[in-house]
Amino acid sequence: MLQQLSIVELAIYALVWALAGGIAGFYLYYSLNRNPRSGARGGVLVGVAIGILGALVGLLDSAESLINAMLILWTAVLVAAIVLPQAKIGVGSHDRTVTMRQRIADLAYGLLLPTFVIVMVIVIFPMLWNVVLAFRPIRLRDLPDLRLFSLEDFTLDNFNRVINSRGFVDTLVRTFVYTISGTVLAILLGLIAALVVKDKFPGRNLVRGFLLFPYIAPIISVVLIWKLLFNAQYGLMNELVDALGGRRIDYLSTPATAFTMVILFQAWRYFPFAFLFILARIQAIPDDLYEAAKVDGAAPSQRLLHITLPQLRAVFGTLFLLRFIWTFNKFDDVFLLTGGAANTQLITIEIYDQLFSARNVGAAAAVALILAAFLFVVVGVYFRWFLVEER
Amino acid sequence: MTTQTKNQTRGRTAAQESRLSREDVELRVGRILKWVFIIFFVISTAFPFYWMLNLSIRPIGDVLQNPTRLIPTGQQLANFWESYRAVLVDFHFATYIGNSLVVSLITVSLTLLLAIPGAYAVTRLDFRHKSLMSWGILLVYMFPAIVIGIPLFVIYSQLGIRGSLPGIIIVYMSGTLPVALYMLRSYFQTLPAELEEAALIDGCSRLSTIWRVVLPLSVPAVASVALYTFMIAWNEILFAILFLTETPTSWTLPLGLRQLDTQEVPRTYLMAGSVIITIPVIVLFFFFERFLTRGLTAGAVKG
Numbered sequence: 001m002l003q004q005l006s007i008v009e010l011a012i013y014a015l016v017w018a019l020a021g022g023i024a025g026f027y028l029y030y031s032l033n034r035n036p037r038s039g040a041r042g043g044v045l046v047g048v049a050i051g052i053l054g055a056l057v058g059l060l061d062s063a064e065s066l067i068n069a070m071l072i073l074w075t076a077v078l079v080a081a082i083v084l085p086q087a088k089i090g091v092g093s094h095d096r097t098v099t100m101r102q103r104i105a106d107l108a109y110g111l112l113l114p115t116f117v118i119v120m121v122i123v124i125f126p127m128l129w130n131v132v133l134a135f136r137p138i139r140l141r142d143l144p145d146l147r148l149f150s151l152e153d154f155t156l157d158n159f160n161r162v163i164n165s166r167g168f169v170d171t172l173v174r175t176f177v178y179t180i181s182g183t184v185l186a187i188l189l190g191l192i193a194a195l196v197v198k199d200k201f202p203g204r205n206l207v208r209g210f211l212l213f214p215y216i217a218p219i220i221s222v223v224l225i226w227k228l229l230f231n232a233q234y235g236l237m238n239e240l241v242d243a244l245g246g247r248r249i250d251y252l253s254t255p256a257t258a259f260t261m262v263i264l265f266q267a268w269r270y271f272p273f274a275f276l277f278i279l280a281r282i283q284a285i286p287d288d289l290y291e292a293a294k295v296d297g298a299a300p301s302q303r304l305l306h307i308t309l310p311q312l313r314a315v316f317g318t319l320f321l322l323r324f325i326w327t328f329n330k331f332d333d334v335f336l337l338t339g340g341a342a343n344t345q346l347i348t349i350e351i352y353d354q355l356f357s358a359r360n361v362g363a364a365a366a367v368a369l370i371l372a373a374f375l376f377v378v379v380g381v382y383f384r385w386f387l388v389e390e391r
Numbered sequence: 392m393t394t395q396t397k398n399q400t401r402g403r404t405a406a407q408e409s410r411l412s413r414e415d416v417e418l419r420v421g422r423i424l425k426w427v428f429i430i431f432f433v434i435s436t437a438f439p440f441y442w443m444l445n446l447s448i449r450p451i452g453d454v455l456q457n458p459t460r461l462i463p464t465g466q467q468l469a470n471f472w473e474s475y476r477a478v479l480v481d482f483h484f485a486t487y488i489g490n491s492l493v494v495s496l497i498t499v500s501l502t503l504l505l506a507i508p509g510a511y512a513v514t515r516l517d518f519r520h521k522s523l524m525s526w527g528i529l530l531v532y533m534f535p536a537i538v539i540g541i542p543l544f545v546i547y548s549q550l551g552i553r554g555s556l557p558g559i560i561i562v563y564m565s566g567t568l569p570v571a572l573y574m575l576r577s578y579f580q581t582l583p584a585e586l587e588e589a590a591l592i593d594g595c596s597r598l599s600t601i602w603r604v605v606l607p608l609s610v611p612a613v614a615s616v617a618l619y620t621f622m623i624a625w626n627e628i629l630f631a632i633l634f635l636t637e638t639p640t641s642w643t644l645p646l647g648l649r650q651l652d653t654q655e656v657p658r659t660y661l662m663a664g665s666v667i668i669t670i671p672v673i674v675l676f677f678f679f680e681r682f683l684t685r686g687l688t689a690g691a692v693k694g
Contacts, residue, residue, distance in 0.1 A: 105518035107597055111508040112524065115568050118505075122565035123531050126542035133542055143548040196428045207429060209680055210437045216676050217440070218626040220645040221665035225443045228658060234458035236442070268435065300417040329535035332629050336649065348537045361545060368538040375535065 021046050130372075133365035134158055140359035158366035162354070167345065172374075174259070175328065175347045182266030183323040187316065189267055190274025195304070197275075198282050215272035223336040226265060227252060258342035262334050266327060274319050281315045282308065321382060328375055347371050440669065447474055447662035454658065474663040482656075484664060486640070487647035490556065494643055495624040497560050502567045502620045503613065509568075510575035511601050515584065525576075532569040540633050547634060554638030562630050567620045574619070578612035579605065618679055622672055644668045 025046025135154050162168060197208055214222060230237050230251035238248045251257045285308065293303050331348035334340065340349035347367065354364035446454060448463045448471045463471075478484045513524060543562065547553040582605065590600045606613070628645040635641045642650065648664045 101517070104516050108512040108516035108518040108521075111512040111516075114505050115509045115572065118561065118565055118568060119527070119531055122543070122562055123534060123539055126539040126546070127534065129542045130538060133545065138545075143545060192428055193432055196425050196432070201429075205680075207433055209677060210433050212676070213436045213440060213673070216622060216672055218628075218645055218668050218672060220626075220628055220648050221443065221669045222439070224648070224652065224661055224665050225439045225446075228446060228662070229439060229442065234454050236459065239459050272436075299413045300421055325533050329537065331537045336628070348535070351537050351541065355541060355544070361541065365541045368535075368541050371535060372538050 127372075130365050130368055133362060134369045135366075136362050138361040138365075140355070140361055143361070155362075158360075158362040159370075161360075162350075162363050162366050162370070168350075171345050171347055171350055174343075174345065178259070178263060178266070178334075178346060179324055179327045182263050182270070182327050183320060185263065185267035186270040186323060187274045187278075187319050189271035190276075190278050190319075191312075193271060193275040194278040194282055195308075198279060211275060212272045214269045219269075219332050220336060222269065223333070226261075226337065230261065252338055253342050255342045258338055258344050262337055262344050265333060265337060266330075269333065270323060270327075274323070277315055277319055278312060281312055285311045321379070324382075325375065325379065328378075329371075347374075440673075443662050443665050443669070447471075447659060447666045449659065450474075451657045451659050474659045475667070478651075478660050478663045478667065482647075482651060482660065482664070483639075484644070484647060484667060487642050487644045488667070490641060491625060491644040494556055494560055494563065495621050498563045498567060498624040499617050499620045501560070502564055502571050503617060505564075506568055506571035506575055506616065507606070507609075507613070508598075508601060510572050510579055511605060513572065513576050514579040515587065516597075528569045528572050531565075532573065536566070536629055540630065543630075544633055553634050554641050556641055559630055559634055559641075559643075562634075563624045563627060566627075567623050570623070571616045571620060574616050575609070575612055578609060582608055614679060618675055621675070625668075625672065 135156070135158065137153055137155050137157060193211055197204060197211070229235050232238060232248050232250035235251075237251065242248060249257065251261050289307050289311075290303055293307055298306065329348065331346075331352065334344055334346055335349050335352065338344045340346065340353065348371065351364050351367045351371070354360050354367055358364075445461070445463060449460065449467050453460070453467065479488075512518075513521065513528075544553070547558055552558040586608070587600050587604050590604045591597070595603065626645065627643075628649065631643050631646040632649070635643065635646055636650075639650075645668065648661070648668060651661055651664055
């Protein structure tokens with residue numbers, strides 16, 4: 001079938017093909033001759049050839065076959081790049097014109113290539129392409145007959161729609177509150193758990209094992225049990241409250257309590273992660289420090305305050321950063337617990353809602369881009385502050 | 392004069408006494424606090440799982456009548472298999488278990504196949520952009536899954552592979568590979584390079600050195616990576632929701648369980664499903680706990 005393609009679209013097709021072919025060609029030549037210069041020459045040659053070919057294919061065929069062809073090409077190159085050098089790697093068959101150092105580097109590239117390709121195709125490319133999607137008016141119903149690389153319908157509508165939608169700012173603020181309080185609580189619980197478990201006592205290993213349960217169990221099953229524990233009809237929490245004369249409510253769907261519950265869940269599920277890190281660091285603090293402090297007359301609380309906690313500062317920094325990033329990105333927990341109802345809507349759930357409730361792919365991509373931008377800024381600020389702190 | 396010095400010494404001993412007693416008091420309070428917290432932590436982490444087991448055995452009518460029955464009756468215990476049978480047979484959990492096993496085991500094997508040579512390259516071989524590679528691994532690891540979810544959803548729809556298991560295995564691998572590379576790298580760094588050098592001098596090729604020298608030495612690390620990869624793939628639900636919801640034949644266990652969470656399904660069955668999905672993870676964990684806790688901090692496993 002013949003599609004009408006614009007010049008821009010055609011150029012992008014050609015460029016993508018040339019890039020894909022070029023990298024592939026480079027690897028092929030490189031792995032055959034073990035010489036970057038010959039690899040580059042081969043890459044350019046194959047790249048140009050495949051670029052022209054790709055433009056022609058793009059002119060004649062749909063986007064689907066473009067992707068298919070690219071996958072086939074990459075698989076072929078992957079196989080070739082793994083198999084071909086193997087034939088030469090064995091002892092005694094190496095090319096005398098290349099140095100040992102080069103051959104080792106070749107091998108390293110060869111060994112990392114499959115991982116590199118998967119990460120490129122599944123993480124880096126979608127990440128970049130998400131930016132393009134965010135500026136295009138794409139609905140769910142437009143799939144699967146979509147022109148993947150068109151830039152003609154460039155628009156800011158998605159961002160307008162998203163930012164002006166009701167409650168978007170609230171969602172942003174709530175996401176930050178959720179992330180920071182969840183992170184701090186999880187680290188605090190982890191610290192207490194580590195302090196409590198650090199010294200030997202009967203059953204210590206068992207207790208340590210239990211402490212990791214919330215973290216290793218499948219998210220869906222812990223969510224389901226939380227829902228039942230805090231359920232209005234027969235949840236144990238309500239039996240307790242009832243006995244004390246309180247009112248029965250469903251904690252996860254009442255607006256007054258749901259957000260607190262979601263933060264508590266976050267702390268409960270992820271404190272084991274902080275616990276393990278802090279415990280490992282506490283056990284590495286030299287005993288001399290405590291002995292010296294004891295001789296100087298420092299009480300246990302003073303030893304905790306002036307030795308243990310300062311020694312843990314670096315761990316707190318790392319933990320806060322990691323947990324902040326992961327909590328900020330987290331989708332499943334709150335989505336499964338409340339679905340974003342009862343004042344618990346978060347940015348990640350907004351992405352899902354835009355995709356499946358509003359059926360608006362472009363808007364979903366726009367929210368995702370906003371999320372990534374916020375994350376980038378926050379982590380950047382943190383790193384800057386953190387590095388200054390370290391000096 | 393003398394009384395003054397006497398008073399001073401008395402004052403000093405009194406101060407010493409009070410300092411000693413502060414130590415004692417704090418130690419005593421600390422010990423009490425410690426046990427209070429241990430009990431608190433054990434109850435709040437282990438009890439929900441016990442309750443899951445409990446609710447999976449008692450019929451919903453009994454749960455409504457006696458919400459606080461901590462130990463099921465003998466008759467309920469004798470009939471415990473009833474709810475599990477219903478879940479496995481009537482709600483197709485057998486299929487989901489099959490899907491989950493296929494997805495997890497293939498993800499584990501492919502991840503190990505790629506990550507072992509990759510981690511070896513990053514630790515032992517010298518090449519340009521090496522540190523860039525390490526940073527790249529770390530970066531990928533931090534990246535929001537939901538953000539790549541949208542473009543992947545579009546691409547997979549376009550290719551028509553959205554509901555397929557191979558499609559989701561590749562996505563899982565993009566998540567497990569960085570973890571595996573990171574954990575294996577930190578382990579390989581602790582191995583002495585001399586052994587490998589000896590093998591190389593004796594005429595082993597690099598690949599057979601990895602196979603014959605590095606792998607046998609790394610059994611604990613490889614085991615913990617395998618288990619973590621398995622857990623990640625087994626527990627994963629975000630991409631399963633995004634990609635597989637429309638094709639019930641490819642549902643994995645977490646997705647199947649989530650679809651079961653509707654008004655019509657008795658909670659007993661829901662809890663039975665939860666137990667089925669949780670047990671393998673907990674059993675694996677207790678068997679390999681020593682490897683796992685070490686691996687967890689070494690690789691900073693994402694969650």
